[in-house]
Amino acid sequence: MAKAKVRALAGVVTAKLTSKGQITIPVEVRRSLRVKVGDRLRFEPQKGGFRVARHGDESVFEKWRGIGNFPGMGDGREAIISYFRELRGHDDRD
Numbered sequence: 001m002a003k004a005k006v007r008a009l010a011g012v013v014t015a016k017l018t019s020k021g022q023i024t025i026p027v028e029v030r031r032s033l034r035v036k037v038g039d040r041l042r043f044e045p046q047k048g049g050f051r052v053a054r055h056g057d058e059s060v061f062e063k064w065r066g067i068g069n070f071p072g073m074g075d076g077r078e079a080i081i082s083y084f085r086e087l088r089g090h091d092d093r094d
Helices: 027-035 079-087
Strands: 006-009 012-013 041-046 048-056
Touching: 027 048
Parallel strands: none
Antiparallel strands: 006 012, 041 048
């Protein structure tokens, strides 16, 4: 079984295809694409080749889900608005 070999040449990154049709994506490319194990990549046809991009299955906002849950704050939009109005010193007449 052949192993994928990767080599950087003057800013161009190369990888060798294995007998199973696999390549190892170089670490600098993985970092640039912000991909990790299990992520999917998209190959978009372009003139003269393909563009590789991270496949956007999940929402770009998913990583922020749940960060607004402070102790004592209820659920939902109205609870968040009420919490911050109280925190800022507003009353219901403002």
